[in-house]
Amino acid sequence: MNLLLEVQRVVEDDGIPGPMQFQAWAEAALNGRLEQAELVVRIVGLEESRQLNHEYRGQDKPTNVLSFPFEVPEVVTDDPVGDLLGDLVICAPVVADEAAAQNKPLEAHWAHMLVHGVLHLLGFDHTTDAEAEQMEGLEVEILESLGFSDPYQSEREL
Structure with missing residues (x-):
């Protein structure tokens, strides 16, 4: 896997993983699915996340x-852009709050959000039960290959 990754940190927080961690997690999510890719990961605060979520998903x-x-x-008639996969925007305060609320290690939740986002960029979704089952299965498989436990385990135990 040949991944060109750009990490943009708009907010600073001690709990935000470093570029090498994002690189490893993205490569694991892309392994066997793409040979080459370019990806931007932008780490933002609450306001930018809210604005983008409102503009693109209608949720304020x-x-x-x-x-x-x-x-x-x-x-564009030819392919000058090559391997551009897309952009992920991850909200650091939301990830930290969710990890705490779900009693999950912060690093594991960051890895989950990165893998989840990459799978969306690859066309996976969770709008139907069948899609959710497939996507969650891939997430669990990828995260376990990285040494993280099943992020959905507590939900399955309910």
């Missing part, structure tokens, strides 16, 4: 991760 609140797959404009 911050969210953990937003995925923006790259789409070649119709006016």
Whole structure:
């Protein structure tokens, strides 16, 4: 896997993983699915997340991760953009709050959000039960390959 990753940190927080961690997690999510990719991961605060979530999803609140797959404009006839996968926008305060509320290690939740977002960029979704089952299965498999436990385990025990 040849991944060109750009990490943009708009907020500072001690709990935000470093670029090498994001790189390893993204490569694990892409392994066997793409040979080459370019990806931007932007780490933001509550306001930017809320604005983007409102503009693109119609929800006026911050969210953990937003995925923006790259789409070649119709006016482009050749493929000058090559391997652009898209952008992920991850809200650091939401990720930290969710990890605490769910009693999950912060690093594990960051890894989950990155893997979840990358799978969205690859076209996976969870709008139906069948899609959710497939996507969650992939997330669990990828996260376990990275040494993290099943992020959905507590939900399954209910």
